[in-house]
Each structure stands twice: as structure tokens, then as C-alpha cells.
Amino acid sequence: MFIDTHCHLDFEIFDDSRDDIVEECKSLNINKFINPATSFSNWQELIHLREKFSNISICFGLHPIFIEKHSQVHIEQLKKYTIENNCKLIGEIGLDKRFNNFDKQIDIFSQQLNIAKELNKKVIIHSVKTHNEIIKIIKDTSFTNGGIIHAFNGTYQEAKIFINLGFKLGIGGILSHTTSKLKETLNKVSYKDIVLETDSPDMNLYDSKESINKPQNIIKIFDLLKNIYMEDPDILEQQIYKNSLELT
Template identity: 40%
Template sequence: MQFIDSHCHLDFSEFDSSRESLITECVAKGVNQFVVPGITLAQSHTLIELKATYPSIKIAAGLHPYFLDQHKESHIEALFEFATTNKHQLVAIGECGLDRSIENLSKQTYLFEQQIKLSNELSLPLIVHHRQSHDLIAQAFKRCKPKNGGVIHAFSGSIQQA
């Protein structure tokens, strides 16, 4: 049996001293692939090297709402260019989404919908972050329908919302 961790931030500095042993331990227990989402434009670039170092790691590129203060308007165009150039190395677009605990929902919504469009253009699934935003995500999906599926990270809504 094969298991895939569809969302883990193994690139975070907390794992610098234990990343290799952690991956080895996971593989020994049957988890042999890991999807590491992108969170900022700069970090998405660094994931290419991580993927080359650890073949069991698959990567995505995205602009996470937690890092909204780091995302500039020009980053969406740069993300399109990066993702298009590196499409063969990506398994998804994201981590993108909406988070009501963070201010500036209009900027979050703009970035989220642009990343939906990018996933549609590249025929890649989405990794969607949400926090208290099921209704906003549903509205965004109506305006900009995702065509390639994906995962809503930490979904906690109702069966009806699902």
C-alpha cells in the first residue's frame, strides 16, 4: 500500500535538522510521497531545489494568505511565469485561499482567483487554505470555477457545504 502526505511543509526551518530522518521514517511506515505547498513567490522558487534533493517530495507553487503582507501585485504575474516555466515540476497550484482571521479580504480574493485561473491554465489541481471562509471560497469558485479539482486544506464545514 502507498500513502501520500498531500500537504506538509517539510521545507520549513523547523525540519532543517531532522528532514532527512523524518522522510526516511515516513517512507519506512508507507508514506513515500510528500506534497509541499508553495506559500510565497520566493519560497516557491526554493522548492525546486528541495524536490531535486528529495525525490519523494512533490511541489506546488502558490501565495498563501498567511503571508499576505509579503505578496505584491507583481507577484501574481511572476507566479504565472514561474509556474508556466516549471509546470513539469509542479503537482498543484497553492497553497492559496481565503482566511477571515487576516485583514484585506479583497486582496486575498484577488490573489485566490488569480491562482484558480493559473491552475486552470496549467491543468493543475489546487491546494486551498481556508479559515472561516467557506462562503467566500464558494463565491470565488462560482466566479472562477476550478477545472482540475484539488484539496481544501483542513476543511471543517458541513456536509452541505462540502
Template identity: 30%
Template sequence: MIDTHAHLDLDDFDHDRHALFKEMHELGITSAIIPGISEHQWQRQIAIATEFNCYFALGIHPWYLPQNIEDSLTLLEQKISEQQGYTHFVALGECGLDKLKPNFTMQLELLSGQLKLANQFNLPVILHAVKCHQELCDLLAKHPNPKGGVIHGFYGGPELAQRYINLGYKLGIGGLVMNPDAKKLRKTITELDIKYFLIETDSPSMTPSYVTEKRNTPLHLPKFVSEIADLQKKTTVFILEQLNRNAVQLFEL
């Protein structure tokens, strides 16, 4: 089992990262993809991914908008060239749009630049999308990427899901699936083919509502898989195999 989106490089895990990876392995969670968030974190992120045998992506998250977008995109291009061919390096991201955060125009500029880089380097994209689906769909249509990517932390209904699928993207399903009130998302998972989904926790964020600890960890992943299996009316083994296959295929793991 692979957690396809976990920020295990963040300080939240500094005090118990070794113990956490040991527990993950005991639960059958063999690896994770650590997405990039900011140029200031890339070096540390790559070091941790290498030490703990994880995959990683490089990108700039819309919450960490740089002062000078052009300079940061140049740095990102250099960093990607350096890492290209390294088997642990699998995608461009995390990038995207977030209407709940400031400077939407700058976010659009930063995302366009990153979508161009993804095409230039033949990489799939890990996308963060909050309340911006029209703008994001327009931008993805404008920069078609044959490698596709994932709309991580997807929370929408079947129609929105289908729009992203038509553009060549998969949907990253996280802890929200455990929330009985997340009706749109649960409908999406019930109705669409399992081949369009990836499984993720977004640790340390997006802690499922049933968990009392504030910090989210990949240890919750098996519960999400059984919930998806229940919604799809399939066995957990079947769902797990398919989810693994989807991740291996998209990120060429």
C-alpha cells in the same frame, strides 16, 4: 502512503530532515506534496522537493500577502511556466482565504488571480479556507476548474463538505480527525464516501491534540488513516488504498 500536505521545506525541519525522511520511509510514507507559500520560499522549496523525491505545488498563501499582488502573480506565472512538465510539480497552491488574517479584500484579489492561473495551466488547486466558506464557494463557482482541487485542513460538517464536492473539490483530512470534540468533521468522515477525501498532516502546523511535541510531522499519518477507517467502518487496508488512489488521481502522480 502520501502526505498530501506537508511544509517539509520550512526551517523547522532543517536539523533532522534526513532522519525524518528515513523514518517516514520505514513507516511506508513514500512521499509528500510540499505546497508553496511565498515567492521567497519557492526556490528552496523546489530544491528540497527534488532532493527528497517529493512533489510540490507553487502558490502564494494568504498569510504571506505580497505588497504588490499583480507583480507577484506575474512572478508566479513565470515560475509555473518554468516548472511545467517537471513530474514533481503537481498543483497550484497553497492559496486561499483566511478571515482570521488581515486584508481580506487583497486576499480575494490574490486568490482570483491564482484561480485564473490554475485554469490557464490546467492545474488542480490546493486551497486554504478559514471562516470564509461562502466567499470561497462563490469564487470557485465563478472560476470553474475541470481539474478540481482540495480544501486542505477541512474542518466542516457534511453539508459544507457536499457544497465543495459539488464544485469538484476533495477534502483534505488532517490531525483534527483525532480530536473527539471535532464532531462536525467526524460526522463528515462517517457519512461521505471515502473517494472524496485526501489524507494530510499540514506539518509542522496542526499538531494533533494527543501529541506532546509542538511540531507536527508526517509520522502521525498512519494513525489518521486508522481513525478514518474506524469512522468509515472499513479496513485500514481498504481506506489506505482508496486514499492513495484519490491523491494519484487528483494530482496525476
């Protein structure tokens, strides 16, 4: 069995296909999904999504890409929504150096980590060119609950630090890219420390002919992992499922 630990099935692009996707995933033994938030504006949509699909776990967070939309009011609401909806995670949160508002990103990220610490929740972290900053803030806030480093594509040294801090590495479509350094990193990382994700509808597989990414591609990502770990596929599948299950 499989779990897509990071997808955005609440996005409008899935409105006409969402039911079919969830149903087809059942036939592929993809039986659970984690759907993190990107902005306060879609939190209510996530609640409706979980009401319709019991196998979709949701969590709330303020994504760094949309940080200019967020204020202190939304930080305060994050705690309320997380408690009321009995979420196991807070996310998607983090830092992204492609955007200029970095000081505000750091402030919002730090506050969200502190809320997760207070509520004893794990987190889903978005990190683009910011692994060192993320690691420093995790340590500075004494955050020890762990979670997932979304779309990990770092070095073995970075992977080892995150794992020692209690995080699983989210492995997705980046693995299919021929220039990715991820394969080299995973050769040194135990499969006990990874989870699978698609980030649907984004981060499509390198050779995909589809216009958008879909959770069904978890199977293709797993096939790529089989070539790296050279483990009995059933054992590999069971362990990665176990890694993911505690997060749902």
C-alpha cells in the same frame, strides 16, 4: 502506502531532521509528499527540496496569511514557476478571515484560480471561516479542475458542495480533536473523496506530546479514519492512496 498531501518540509524547523523524517517515513510506507508554498520567498527553497528528494512534489502559490508580502509581480511569476517546474498543482492559495486585508485576499485568490484554470492545474485551497466565499469565487471563475480543500473541518453540506466541484477533502490532525464536528461529517462522506495530510510542522494531533507535527503522523490519522469507515483497512488504504496519487 500513504501520501502526505500537505506538509511544509522546506521550513527551517526541519533543517536538522528532514533527512531522518523522509527515511523514517519510508519504513512506515509513507512514500510521497506534497509540499505547497506559502510565500514567494520560499519558492526557490522548494525547488532545492525537490532536487534532493524525488518523492516530494512541490507547487507554488501565494498564501492568504502572507498576502501583504505579495504583489502583481509575484502573480506573474507564479505562472512562470508552475510551467518551468512542471507542477501538477498551484497552492497554497485561498482566504482567511482572521486577517483584515480581505479584499486583497479575494483579488489574489481569484487571479491564482484563473492561472490554474489557464494552465489546467488543480489547486490546494486554504479556507478559514470562508467556505461560502471560496465556493462563490470557484463558481464565478468557472474553475472546474478541482484539487484539495486543505484541513477541511466543515459541515456535510459544505463537503458535498466542494466534492461536487471536483475537490478532495484534506483530512488531518483536526480529526483527533474531541470537539471536532469532522467525524460527523465524514460519516456521510465517501472515503473516495478524501486525502490525508499533516500540515507539518503545524496542526499537531490533539494528544501529541511532540512539540511539532511530523509527516509520520499520517499513520495516526489513518487509524482514526479506520474507526469511522469500518472498512477493510487494506481497501481503505488503497483507495485513499489512489485518491492522492493523481495529485502528485
